[in-house]
Amino acid sequence: EVTQIIQIVWSISVKTKPLTIRDLRETDSATYKFRFITNLEHGRYVGEPGVTLSVTDLQVQVITSTYRRSELRCLNRCSLPDRFTYIWYKNGQNIQGQTSNTYSGYFVDTDRVSCAVRGQELFPSPSVSFTWGVTYTSTKICGSKGSTVVIHCSYRYPSRVNNVDTRVTDRFWFVNNEPLDLKEDSDYSGRVEDQCNGNSCTLTIRDLRETDSAEYKFRFITNHESGRYTGSPGVVLSVSDPQLQVDVRKSTVDQFSTWTELTCHSNCQLSDPHSYIWYKNGEKVERERKEYYILDGFDPSDRYYCTIEVLGYERFRSPPVYRPNLPSVSVSPSEIVEGSSVTLTCSSDANPAANYTWYKENEESPKASGQIFTITDIRAEHSGIYYCEVQNSLGRHNNTLHLTVLGDKSVIITNRIRLTVVVVMLIFLILLLSLWMRNKKTLTSKCKLNEPGETIESDSHPDYQNISALKSVTAAQTNDTEEQEDLV
Structure with missing residues (x-):
């Protein structure tokens, strides 16, 4: 029987295939044994103590470390055959030429190092920081x-320095x-x-x-x-009180749909637990309590701002954000002649700050950018309608002005002299006409004084009767005198 068992074991050792386990998991860590059964009543046998399989991750161990230089080892709890080679990674990049299980080099606080067995690159060790360092959340x-x-x-800090645990x-x-x-x-x-x-x-x-x-x-x-x-x-x-600001980000989904995201942020991070409150045109938006607020549209008159609520109290208010107002445009000097320099100025109120662009009517390309547009050595062809467009992330607005360029200065002076002469002549003619009218009026008045008087009759007042009687007597005396002269 012993001879038969030995023959069976020999047969199995020769003919049986090895046990292969693929895609190892940590739960596969265990002791594996082989068992065979024969045709004999007690012909059953289990190989003890078996094979212990440990499924473990590789680890990077610090052997020695100074302020910047460290020596590292790619450590595995179970020994691997010498034929295995290693791969080292620094900040996710393969370190060329490093194939042993040890590696030394210079590192900074932010460096992260890991290792892997060649052929098993999908299962690297956890990356570690092996240098001294402190990281603040903010x-x-x-x-x-x-x-x-x-x-x-x-x-x-490194786990070991000079073979001494830290x-x-x-x-x-x-x-x-x-x-x-x-x-x-x-x-x-x-x-x-x-x-x-x-x-x-x-x-x-x-x-x-x-x-x-x-x-x-x-x-x-x-x-x-x-x-x-x-x-x-x-x-x-x-x-100090935080300075709140509202950032604006606008996005176009398609040619018919856009949305705007407002974000309330501070110049420094707030430590106290807090929430955000949004206001639209002075009224609280109840449904929004987060630091961001998404809008489907933005009307020209809308104004939004945010506050912070700490322990039930509203504190700290941001400046409102709004589209540009109607810009104010002006030109200097007001009288423009050829060869001179002309400055166009545009200003508007907007938050966020707006960009300014100058255009000339019927021309697609912009003439200038910025609030001030200066034209040097201006010519007649510069005449026309100009408009200033003001735009920020919430909208745009524009306003126009008409630019008229006159001739050169010599022509202007000649025209002014001619105009002055015409004005003087007109004044002279007006004076002559005025004198003529006055003389004519005087002559007319004299002619009226030389005409016979008319008898004023009035029965309503005794004074007028006396005057009438007096005139009659005077007239009669005059007639008698004339008759006497005729007789003589």
Whole structure:
């Protein structure tokens, strides 16, 4: 029986194919055994202890590290045959000529390194940062007086230096380039708190004061002699009201449809929990509470602005955004002659700031850009209608002016002399006509005085009767006298 079993084992070892497992997963990590059964009653056998398979990722291990230079090893928990070669990656790019499981070089804080076994490039090691460094979530934040701010950071360091595991012994925040723990600063007593979770840390400052405006830095110290690192530059905190602005981005979906996106942002990052409130023409848009607001259309008279709501209170208002108003256009000088220099000026009120373009009627290409358009050595052909177009990301507007170019200066002077002579002659003729009319009126008045008087009859008043009687008596006396003269 023993001989038969040996023969069977020999037969199996010769004829049986190896076990192949493709697309390995971490759950495939286990001990694999081979079992065979014979025709004998107790002819069953399991190979112990079996083969232990460990499905593990490669890892980049730091062997030695100085401030910039490090020596690395591509480490696997299970030994690989010597015939395997390796590939090294730096910031996602293949490092040419590196095929062993070790690699040394110079690196900066932002470099990321990984490795892989050649032929298994789809399964590289996780990329690691093996240098000293501190990364801040934001390098510029602001907060209003009396509020609370939270500053975030993460730090990194090589896991081993000179074959000694790295261990962090102290970590703290400081200000004003003095590496003193902020919690021990009397100016911040009872107002600061720092917390760390793994390699991520936060600094909380409550009841902000104007004197808290400064640059804050994080520092950590390790068990290595030179293993101290400060994150520079740090985080600049400004204790002031944020300056809100509305950015405009316009997009055309097709020839019939456009949309406009408004974004409310600050000159520095706000630390307090907050939401945004949008206003259209002075009325609150209730449905929008995010930093961006998408519009289907923008009417010429529309004005939008945003505010920030902190702890239920609205604070900080942005300037409104709107389309350009009707531009004002002017020309200088007002009288334009050939050969002179002429300046056209255009101005409009708009937010965001508008671009200015000058056109001449019936000409497609623009004549100039900018608020001021200057024409030197102007000629008659420059005469015509000009219009200024003002445009920003929300819309456009334009206005026109008529430019008339006169002849040269000598012609102008001659024309002025002629005009002056004509005016003087007209004045002289008017004076003569006036004198003639006055003389004619005087002669007419004299002729009327020489005509016989008419008898005024009135029965209604006794005075007029006396006057009439007196005239009758006088007339009678005159007649008697004339008769006597005839007799003589």
